[in-house]
Amino acid sequence: GFSCRRLTLDCPRPRTGLRKRLLDITLVAPALLLAAPVMAGCALAVRVLDGPGVLFRQERIGQDGRPFTLLKFRSVRPADDHEAATRWSVAGDARTSPVGRLLRRTSLDELPQLWNVLRGDMSLVGPRPERPYFVGHFSRLHPGYAQRHRTPVGITGLAQVHGLRGDTSIADRARFDNHYIETWSLWQDVRIICRTATSLFRLEGR
Secondary structure, eight states: OOOGGGTTTTSOOOOOHHHHHHHHHHHHHHHHHHHHHHHHHHHHHHHHHHOSOOEEEEEEEOGGGOEEEEEEEOOBOOSSHHHHHHOOOOTTOTTBOHHHHHHHHHTGGGTTHHHHHHHTSOEEESOOOOOHHHHHHHHHHSTTSGGGGGSOOEEEOHHHHTTOOSSSOHHHHHHHHHHHHHTOOHHHHHHHHHHHHHHHHTTOOO
16 A cells, blocks of 8 residues: 655655744744634634534644644535545535635634644644645655655645645645745745735635
8 A cells, every 4th residue: 555654765854953843832832822712713603503523633644754633623524534535625615614614715724733733743834734645646646746745744835825725736836845845944934924924814715
């Protein structure tokens, strides 16, 4: 079977290291405190309007091909675990509830991933993590896709601030992600975070 841990064996790892982790901790701890009332409101809305199961947990692939459990507010209720793992989500998905569409439009469904960052599963900035099925599929189709896993995955990234989210080109995402890794700097992370924050006010979610 396909092993995600084979993906990055031949790819040199960037030297992001301690500085990137310190930036994450410095920003995510106060962000969690500030976002707590908003997260409570989102959780209440999902529970009241869509029923039990406020959080959506899904296996994703992180740095060096390691799997972890990604957290989101539930916006879609898949038919079963297989569908959740293998169906590509696009804009206008009929499975998305009205409150789910609002959460996705505003990107509020991503807020629980701040816990993923605090735990060290993710970074604030990096290539977006994907499900094992799609990591295997895209790695076979797109040269360079597997190399995205040389660095911590992120809530946002260079590809996302250039509009590559949702149902957009995987090849272009891989190109932007690898450029980000190869030109990484702390200042680049700060700029991407600021651009992401600006886009939230413009409701540029998917």
